[in-house]
Amino acid sequence: xxxxxxxxxxxxxxxxxxxxxxxNAIAAPDGAGLEEVIVTGQLRDANQLDLPTSVSVLDESTxxxxxxSNLEQLLNLAPNVNFSAGASRGRFVQIRGIGERSQFIDPxxxxxGLIIDGIDFTGMGLAASTLDMExxxxxxxxxxxxYGANALAGLINMTSAxxxxxxxxxxxxxxxxxxxxxxxxxxxxxxTEQLSYRLAASNQQSDGYIENDYLGRSDTNNIDESVxxxxxxxxxxEDLRLDFTALYIDADNGYDAFSxxxxxxxxxxxxxxDRQQTAAGSVxxxxxxxxxxxxxxxxxxxxxxxxxxxxxxWTYVGFHPWGYSSTDNYxxxxxxxxxxLRLLSTEASALFNGRSxxxxxxxxxxxxxxxxxxxxxxxxxxTQSTALYGQLRTSLxxxxxxxxxxxxxxxxxDYADSLAVDSSNNENLWGGNVSLEYRYAEGTLIYGTVSRGxxxxxxNGRIISASATNPAIGSDVFEFDTEQLLxxxxxxxxxxxxxxxxxxxxxxxxxxxxxxxxxxxxxxxxFSFDDFLTNAAGGTTTGVEVELNYLASDTLxxxxxxxxxxxxxxxxDSTSHVDARDDWNGIALAPVDLDGRQVAHxxxxxxxxxxxxxxxxxxxxxxxxxGKDEFYFSNSHDEKSTAYELLNARLTYRGDNWxxxxxxxxxTDEDYYTRGFxxxxxxxxxxxxxxxxxxxxxxxxxRVAGISGTYTF
Numbered sequence: 001x002x003x004x005x006x007x008x009x010x011x012x013x014x015x016x017x018x019x020x021x022x023x024n025a026i027a028a029p030d031g032a033g034l035e036e037v038i039v040t041g042q043l044r045d046a047n048q049l050d051l052p053t054s055v056s057v058l059d060e061s062t063x064x065x066x067x068x069s070n071l072e073q074l075l076n077l078a079p080n081v082n083f084s085a086g087a088s089r090g091r092f093v094q095i096r097g098i099g100e101r102s103q104f105i106d107p108x109x110x111x112x113g114l115i116i117d118g119i120d121f122t123g124m125g126l127a128a129s130t131l132d133m134e135x136x137x138x139x140x141x142x143x144x145x146x147y148g149a150n151a152l153a154g155l156i157n158m159t160s161a162x163x164x165x166x167x168x169x170x171x172x173x174x175x176x177x178x179x180x181x182x183x184x185x186x187x188x189x190x191x192t193e194q195l196s197y198r199l200a201a202s203n204q205q206s207d208g209y210i211e212n213d214y215l216g217r218s219d220t221n222n223i224d225e226s227v228x229x230x231x232x233x234x235x236x237x238e239d240l241r242l243d244f245t246a247l248y249i250d251a252d253n254g255y256d257a258f259s260x261x262x263x264x265x266x267x268x269x270x271x272x273x274d275r276q277q278t279a280a281g282s283v284x285x286x287x288x289x290x291x292x293x294x295x296x297x298x299x300x301x302x303x304x305x306x307x308x309x310x311x312x313x314w315t316y317v318g319f320h321p322w323g324y325s326s327t328d329n330y331x332x333x334x335x336x337x338x339x340x341l342r343l344l345s346t347e348a349s350a351l352f353n354g355r356s357x358x359x360x361x362x363x364x365x366x367x368x369x370x371x372x373x374x375x376x377x378x379x380x381x382x383t384q385s386t387a388l389y390g391q392l393r394t395s396l397x398x399x400x401x402x403x404x405x406x407x408x409x410x411x412x413x414d415y416a417d418s419l420a421v422d423s424s425n426n427e428n429l430w431g432g433n434v435s436l437e438y439r440y441a442e443g444t445l446i447y448g449t450v451s452r453g454x455x456x457x458x459x460n461g462r463i464i465s466a467s468a469t470n471p472a473i474g475s476d477v478f479e480f481d482t483e484q485l486l487x488x489x490x491x492x493x494x495x496x497x498x499x500x501x502x503x504x505x506x507x508x509x510x511x512x513x514x515x516x517x518x519x520x521x522x523x524x525x526x527f528s529f530d531d532f533l534t535n536a537a538g539g540t541t542t543g544v545e546v547e548l549n550y551l552a553s554d555t556l557x558x559x560x561x562x563x564x565x566x567x568x569x570x571x572x573d574s575t576s577h578v579d580a581r582d583d584w585n586g587i588a589l590a591p592v593d594l595d596g597r598q599v600a601h602x603x604x605x606x607x608x609x610x611x612x613x614x615x616x617x618x619x620x621x622x623x624x625x626x627g628k629d630e631f632y633f634s635n636s637h638d639e640k641s642t643a644y645e646l647l648n649a650r651l652t653y654r655g656d657n658w659x660x661x662x663x664x665x666x667x668t669d670e671d672y673y674t675r676g677f678x679x680x681x682x683x684x685x686x687x688x689x690x691x692x693x694x695x696x697x698x699x700x701x702x703r704v705a706g707i708s709g710t711y712t713f
Contacts, residue, residue: 033499034551041115041137041157042146043359043391043405044344049493052403052435052447054506054545056081056561058136060161065612065622065650067174067663067708069182069204069225071114071128071136071156076626077608078138079545079563082601083125085674085698087308088208088223088253088274091125095140096510096541097567097602098153098485101518101634101675104330104531107369107381107415109456109516113143113151116158117231117245118282119300120338120365122150126276127249127304129227132186132200134161140545141487141508142453144431145405148363148387152455152485162243163196163233164188169713176706179219180206198231209702210256211265214316220256220271225249239289249278257675257698258314260686264699269317270327272310279303292349298340306332314685322687329374336367356394363387379417386410403435415459423459427482430454444494455483455516460532480533486511502549510541515569517594517635537571539599555614560607567602569594569635594635603629603643610648618655624648633676639695644672660709669703 037048037057048057056078058066068074072090075081083090084101092100093112100108103123110123121127130136136158143151167189174182184202191197208221232244256271280302287295309329317325342361350357365385372378391405413425433451440446459479491506515536543565550558572594598604606628613621627645632638650663675698684694 033497034495034502034549039137039139040135040159041139041155043342043361043389044357049443049495049502049504050445052437052445052449052491053451054140054489054491054504054508056138056140056547058138060134063130063133063136065652067650067661067665067706068130069202070130071125071158074130074136075138076606076628077561078140079547079561079606079608080140080543080565081138081563082603082606082628082631083674084601085257085700087126088221088251088255089126090674093125093156094601095138095154096508096543097565097599098512098541099601101601105371105373105377105379106460106532107371107379107458109458110150111153111455113147113155114158115147115155117160117229117247118284118298119245119247119280119302120336121280121302124276124278124304124306124334126251126253126274126306127278127280128156128158129202129225129249130158131184131202131227131229132161132198133158135159140506141449141489141510142431142451142485144451144453145389145391145407145433148389148407148409148431149385149411149429149454149456152453152483160200160229160231160245161186161188161198163190163198163231165190165196170710171713172708172710174706174708176206177704178207178209180204180223180704180706182708194235196233199229201228202226208254208256209264209699212256212268212271213265214267214269215271220254220266220268222254224253225251237289239287241286243282243284245282245284247278247280249276249280251276255308255310258310258696260314260688260696262695262697264702267315267319268311269315269325270311272327273307275307277305291346293346294344296342296344299338301337302335304332304334306330306334308332320687322691324687327374331372333370334368336365338365339363351392352394355396356392358390358392360390361388363389377418379415381413381415383411383413385412399439401437403433403437405434406430406432409454411456413456413458421459423479425456425458425479427456429456429482443496443499444492446492447490449487449489449491451487451489453485453487455485457482457516458533480516481514481535483516483535484513500551504545504547506545508541508543508545510567512539512541513537515539515572517569517572517599519636536569536594539567539569539572541565541567541602543567557612558609559611560609562605562607562609564605565602566604567599568596569599571595597638598632600632600635603631603641605629618653620652620654622650622652633673633678637678639676639678641673641676641697644670646670646672657713658709658711660707662705662707664703664705666701666703671702672700673697674700 038045039048039051039055058074070089072083075083080096082094084092086102095112099111114121139155141154143155147155169187172184182204186200188198203226204223206223207219210221211218212220228248230246234242253274254271255274256266256268259266282300285297312326312328313324340363342359345358367383369381387407387409389407393401393403395401409429411427416422431452431454435447435449438446457480487510489506489508493504495502516533517536519532519534545563547561608626610624615621625647630640630643632640647667648665650661652659652661678695684691
């Protein structure tokens with residue numbers, strides 16, 4: 001690999017400067033420079049440049065300019081954020097090298113939280129539609145005070161647009177390569193003086209980027225997603241506001257992504273699917289009728305039925321005399337109910353002679369997940385969590401402030417399956433943060449933060465039963481312990497040049513203990529893989545994140561972000577959980593020493609940069625370059641992706657109440673991978689080469705071009 005060539009785009013990113021998205025680089029209405037960005041995913045709403053943490057904010061203009069219909073198409077805009085496919089979309093997110101890459105049999109305790117309009121969708125990235133989305137916030141680092149057990153690595157908070165008092169309606173249409181077409185509509189207005197509404201709906205369809213030669217079809221890896229979102233805002237009184245949200249999602253996507261020959265041409269006779277039906281809702285209340293505190297509460301519920309399946313042999317019956325035919329299918333019914341009640345101090349109730357503001361809250365969550373695999377295996381996983389949390393911000397002087405937070409969580413988890421495994425796991429967990437803020441000058445914040453996150457332990461249910469037939473599985477992997485993370489972060493952020501330049505720079509060191517790492521063992525008795533979680537001794541992560549927003553002139557905008565990451569295991573041997581003395585029917589176990597090795601899906605660098613130029617008063621050209629370094633696909637083998645850079649462009653003409661855009665993504669048609677497997681020292685999947693061990697890849701999006709238009713009434 002030519003390191004100089006790969007690193008050079010990062011230098012371009014930093015030199016260009018700019019905004020993480022064009023929306024953030026639009027001048028404020030009064031011409032004072034860049035717009036102020038408010039982050040809502042913390043205990044109090046705050047200016048992005050006033051928060052002592054690393055956070056990326058993508059607004060509705062950024063989402064539109066990106067042409068993103070799902071969260072996966074936005075993640076590359078944020079430094080040190082990656083995702084894993086292995087499905088119709090990149091449903092699994094990694095922040096600073098931490099996060100799940102898949103979910104099959106066993107229940108998963110997620111590392112990255114996902115909240116959409118106050119509704120908990122953690123672990124369900126297919127629900128992350130950007131329809132009528134106002135803002136996406138990506139908070140990096142443990143959110144132990146704000147969110148708790150399911151935000152060890154960070155939190156993604158998505159907020160859709162609020163109802164408007166003035167009537168409006170908007171219709172958007174898009175057509176693209178691969179028979180892509182999207183239709184969406186939004187309407188908003190006032191029903192009474194106190195009640196306003198907003199209703200949005202969309203349908204997106206595409207044949208996908210795979211040709212199935214055996215079936216003679218080009219739609220076996222298709223996208224077919226419908227989303228309806230409704231919101232009501234009721235201003236019951238001057239002191240009480242109620243926001244209601246209802247969400248319905250129907251995704252019926254195909255999944256036929258892997259080829260024996262690593263091409264976009266498959267031979268599956270039973271192509272898979274990636275489906276989800278969700279009905280969800282939330283009620284958010286804010287009451288400010290007391291002089292001493294403000295009350296904020298969120299009640300949310302979601303019910304999701306998902307089906308995920310694939311053709312295991314990737315071929316058809318009769319492909320080869322030694323071939324086999326098999327499919328795998330997972331039906332899940334996931335329900336969750338959560339409630340969050342918090343009190344926020346006012347000036348009248350500030351502590352220590354008015355120098356300390358405070359937040360205090362209680363959180364409860366009940367979740368159940370029922371799984372049926374291939375009509376032969378069932379499991380049920382129930383969790384209940386109760387937490388108390390609080391935060392105190394104390395002004396030590398005019399320029400120095402101390403922020404402290406603490407969360408105490410009690411978590412009960414019960415697991416049972418059809419193989420007679422029955423397990424309970426009850427834990428008392430805690431997380432928190434201490435931050436020191438220094439206002440070096442007007443518009444400049446220097447901060448240091450120490451934060452602690454946690455990820456609950458659990459049981460590898462099916463492994464207990466599989467150990468009866470697989471002699472290599474030891475009893476020490478039946479359960480795995482809670483993982484802890486200490487994050488040390490130094491940063492500087494601010495606005496300069498009359499607010500035409502906004503920048504954030506953060507350097508961090510993370511110390512992980514009892515790292516939960518996914519592993520896999522092949523069982524020759526039934527030719528299956530037994531996936532399970534085990535604890536590595538530890539891990540360390542060092543990194544830097546930078547985001548620069550520069551409004552060069554009223555007609556020229558630059559934007560850039562970049563991340564550098566070194567995430568390693570400490571004291572971890574992938575065969576420490578098995579009996580390596582056995583040689584299963586001639587299939588030997590190969591040790592993989594992961595001590596000092598990079599964790600999976602943690603590229604050493606990634607970047608995003610570009611510009612928006614007003615060629616004419618109503619004609620805007622946007623150019624983007626994004627890229628990332630190679631990274632390991634798994635903690636079970638040493639197969640890597642390839643480094644890549646993608647070029648995107650968008651040309652938009654804006655009329656008085658309409659716009660039309662020509663756009664293209666991955667214009668150089670770069671081949672890159674979003675998921676990969678390698679069956680080392682076991683077997684491959686191709687009978688034509690005697691099942692020799694090989695690497696198999698899922699490709700990212702090829703070159704795609706299209707046209708989109710929007711009309712506002």
